[in-house]
Amino acid sequence: MRTALLRTREAPMLSPIARRLLYTDHWRRTRGYKEWQHFCVFGERVEVLLNLSLMDGVQAGGPAGREVARLGMLVRDGEGWTGGLERIAPGEVDVAGGRIEARFGRSRLRFENGVYLLDVVLAGGDLRASLALEPRVTPALTNPLSLGRGGGLRWLLVPRVTAQGSVTIAGRKHELRDAPGYHDHNWGRFRWGADFAWDWAIALPPEANVPWTLVATRITDRARHQQFTDSLLLWKWDELMRGFRGEGITSRTTGLHRPTARPLRIPAAMWLAAPGAAFDVPARTEVRGEGQGDVVELSLTTLDFAQIAIPNDADDDGTTLLSEIRCRAGVDGRVRGERVRFDGPALLELVHAA
Amino acid sequence: MRRSEFGDFLERSLAILAREMPRSHARLCAAMRGRCVAFTVDGPPVLLSFAEGGSAVGPVAGAAPEIESALSKQTIFDLLDAEISLEEAVLSDRFLLRAPVRDLEVFFQALQLYLRGAVRCPSLPDLLEEYRRGDAAAAAAET
Numbered sequence: 204m205r206t207a208l209l210r211t212r213e214a215p216m217l218s219p220i221a222r223r224l225l226y227t228d229h230w231r232r233t234r235g236y237k238e239w240q241h242f243c244v245f246g247e248r249v250e251v252l253l254n255l256s257l258m259d260g261v262q263a264g265g266p267a268g269r270e271v272a273r274l275g276m277l278v279r280d281g282e283g284w285t286g287g288l289e290r291i292a293p294g295e296v297d298v299a300g301g302r303i304e305a306r307f308g309r310s311r312l313r314f315e316n317g318v319y320l321l322d323v324v325l326a327g328g329d330l331r332a333s334l335a336l337e338p339r340v341t342p343a344l345t346n347p348l349s350l351g352r353g354g355g356l357r358w359l360l361v362p363r364v365t366a367q368g369s370v371t372i373a374g375r376k377h378e379l380r381d382a383p384g385y386h387d388h389n390w391g392r393f394r395w396g397a398d399f400a401w402d403w404a405i406a407l408p409p410e411a412n413v414p415w416t417l418v419a420t421r422i423t424d425r426a427r428h429q430q431f432t433d434s435l436l437l438w439k440w441d442e443l444m445r446g447f448r449g450e451g452i453t454s455r456t457t458g459l460h461r462p463t464a465r466p467l468r469i470p471a472a473m474w475l476a477a478p479g480a481a482f483d484v485p486a487r488t489e490v491r492g493e494g495q496g497d498v499v500e501l502s503l504t505t506l507d508f509a510q511i512a513i514p515n516d517a518d519d520d521g522t523t524l525l526s527e528i529r530c531r532a533g534v535d536g537r538v539r540g541e542r543v544r545f546d547g548p549a550l551l552e553l554v555h556a557a
Numbered sequence: 558m559r560r561s562e563f564g565d566f567l568e569r570s571l572a573i574l575a576r577e578m579p580r581s582h583a584r585l586c587a588a589m590r591g592r593c594v595a596f597t598v599d600g601p602p603v604l605l606s607f608a609e610g611g612s613a614v615g616p617v618a619g620a621a622p623e624i625e626s627a628l629s630k631q632t633i634f635d636l637l638d639a640e641i642s643l644e645e646a647v648l649s650d651r652f653l654l655r656a657p658v659r660d661l662e663v664f665f666q667a668l669q670l671y672l673r674g675a676v677r678c679p680s681l682p683d684l685l686e687e688y689r690r691g692d693a694a695a696a697a698a699e700t
Contacts, residue, residue, distance in 0.1 A: 271679065290682060465639070465642070468639065471637065471638050471639035472637045472638075472639070472676065473676060474639045474642065475636060475637070475643065475672045475676075476669075476672050476673045476675075476676045478642065478643060478644075514673070514676050514677045516677075519578065519580055519581050519584075519673065519674065519677070520669075520670075520673045
């Protein structure tokens, strides 16, 4: 009731995009859910990924239903990748279901006047981000996406935001002004390591006056033989202009990206549980959507990557690796007679269990 | 008698594994049943032995372990912080191992079972932080 009253008071003052977010992007905190808020910013000199997650423990034999809060941050600047994944003590977490607001230890997420405000401190203060992210497109909320037997995930995406603020890495401060960015919010019941894999990419133009935003998603079984979801979504300015799905999409990867040194993985200790020097990261990824006279082609060239490692909760031995791959994107096509073309930064995320 | 800081950590981590990941603990004990490992970590060696009922940590005291290992606490944390890989630690003699080949093979399988179980234990990060800070040494010295 309190949430509804607050929404009623706040909503008339907000833009249509912000009003819609207020009603859709709030924390669910339903028992048994895995839920996270994810933000990416593509600055000229720094790229940052932030993730605030609440995961109910589903590991058999562990404390039943124990919710674990984690704050993850990956940052890439001229010195390379750095990052951290911190478990936040239960007493240090304050997340109200029904609101876009969270305190994870010393870090905070708020949603004020239609803008996401993030103040994040990690790694004993060596990593800091203070960001204001203004949504630029109407959010999209998917139907439940299948993640293997019995598992499902809802996905709310705000694929284009404009970021202001700063990121500090061990004393190196990077200012961000009108940098393009992305936000999404996921929640659902599933087990890491179950019979699924997902590939997801966001491509954004660096210039604010280029209207296009492109998101590609493919969810398959773990062996990547059977496709559950395949989509290529194109926004023009703030509206979803064209969605290609299923058979209208073809994708392929070529080559393997071979890092010269062991890439960053958070948490670092997961190298002991999942060692190895072979990485399932392609050198190049191409996705093509075609139908009803429209065509859009996305090509992603891998630059480098970092990984988030999560122990499978579907088994006692395996690990799910989330490879966060920094790419250069090229987009070309024609939709409703209009040329679609831009180059820009992109993030490709591959979620594969081993 | 002053207990070894590493011995205290090892014993408590195995207790956490047994409580929070009992399947992993049972598989570890089954894999190593009948074997003993001596660990020397910045102090007197401690013996980890596996029998029918589980595992026990204690002083070596005349035992003849099948597997002998030696590494520093610094190497343990360099491994955990990914400053060095397990292969690099072994090949550079920062993690010394001496055992018949068959026992070494079993030891590495058991180590993987322990590590993969440990990363799933909610309580282990706190114990690791305690060990990193040296709090475990103070606690061990008092016993």
